[in-house]
Amino acid sequence: MNVKTIARRKRHARLSPEAIDMVAARFRVLGEPLRVRILEELRNGQKNVSELVAAVGSTQPNVSKHLRTLQESGLVARRQDGNQVYCYIDDPSVFDLCDAVCTSLSRRLVRDARLAPELHRAR
Amino acid sequence: MNVKTIARRKRHARLSPEAIDMVAARFRVLGEPLRVRILEELRNGQKNVSELVAAVGSTQPNVSKHLRTLQESGLVARRQDGNQVYCYIDDPSVFDLCDAVCTSLSRRLVRDARLAPELHRAR
DNA sequence: TGACTGTATAAGCAATGAGTCATACAGTCG
DNA sequence: CGACTGTATGACTCATTGCTTATACAGTCA
Numbered sequence: 001m002n003v004k005t006i007a008r009r010k011r012h013a014r015l016s017p018e019a020i021d022m023v024a025a026r027f028r029v030l031g032e033p034l035r036v037r038i039l040e041e042l043r044n045g046q047k048n049v050s051e052l053v054a055a056v057g058s059t060q061p062n063v064s065k066h067l068r069t070l071q072e073s074g075l076v077a078r079r080q081d082g083n084q085v086y087c088y089i090d091d092p093s094v095f096d097l098c099d100a101v102c103t104s105l106s107r108r109l110v111r112d113a114r115l116a117p118e119l120h121r122a123r
Numbered sequence: 124m125n126v127k128t129i130a131r132r133k134r135h136a137r138l139s140p141e142a143i144d145m146v147a148a149r150f151r152v153l154g155e156p157l158r159v160r161i162l163e164e165l166r167n168g169q170k171n172v173s174e175l176v177a178a179v180g181s182t183q184p185n186v187s188k189h190l191r192t193l194q195e196s197g198l199v200a201r202r203q204d205g206n207q208v209y210c211y212i213d214d215p216s217v218f219d220l221c222d223a224v225c226t227s228l229s230r231r232l233v234r235d236a237r238l239a240p241e242l243h244r245a246r
Numbered sequence: 247t248g249a250c251t252g253t254a255t256a257a258g259c260a261a262t263g264a265g266t267c268a269t270a271c272a273g274t275c276g
Numbered sequence: 277c278g279a280c281t282g283t284a285t286g287a288c289t290c291a292t293t294g295c296t297t298a299t300a301c302a303g304t305c306a
Contacts, residue, residue: 019225020159026224028154032294033140033147040138049253062295064254074231083252083303093227097220101149102142104216108197155264172283185265187284206273206282 046088169211
């Protein structure tokens with residue numbers, strides 16, 4: 001696929017199969033709670049792997065693997081400093097996605113609450 | 124979780140584990156190429172199941188199952204009309220997500236092309 | 247050099263989920 | 277009613293992937 005195929009895409013034009021695969025792949029990376037958690041932790045600044053392990057409450061190999069996934073997708077970058085590896089957000093637009101989803105979900109929750117208020121009454 | 128917990132979330136405040144799970148779940152729904160394809164097909168208006176099956180080139184049971192997933196996540200709604208079931212977008216903000224990902228991906232592709240132009244030269 | 251810390255990787259297991267096939271169900275039409 | 281069409285569901289297979297454990301590798305410090 002030409003490099004700028006996606007960029008040049010007209011509004012509402014059909015995405016190519018390759019483009020759809022890339023879009024779905026990006027969403028799939030964000031479809032894992034632990035990875036979203038890691039991104040949230042990095043939202044306030046870089047952290048090294050150990051700090052992330054402690055912050056998200058998982059094992060070091062597991063966090064390391066998720067960081068690899070996040071890096072390969074271009075969302076996170078890593079910088080080695082001596083013994084440690086510092087991770088930081090490489091594509092801040094990912095937070096726009098998260099915020100948009102939060103907004104959409106909260107709208108839905110409020111709407112559902114209106115439809116069935118008895119299920120959501122404060123305790 | 125209180126209904127408006129997500130809605131009231133402060134900017135950069137930490138998301139609750141439940142909120143993170145919900146966000147990841149929404150992304151996971153979008154992490155399947157066929158589902159993105161179905162959403163794209165519905166972008167220009169409602170379609171019944173048979174039309175979707177023909178449009179996306181999959182089997183009827185498979186499309187039906189993905190439609191169920193899309194409906195349960197609140198992205199798509201269905202309306203029965205006689206023998207047929209018409210599907211339509213129930214949360215148009217999903218296209219904002221897709222477009223944002225496309226923009227991000229194209230930026231990355233262009234950037235990578237600058238770093239390694241020989242890999243992206245037009246054939 | 248050797249001991250230690252921080253990170254990455256490999257192997258194995260278990261769960262998830264996409265796809266297929268067969269079939270059930272519902273609506274229409276004769 | 278029976279035949280037919282459109283859609284949903286259940287059972288199954290297979291590939292993917294998250295997690296764990298053990299281990300390898302790299303950097304630091306004595």
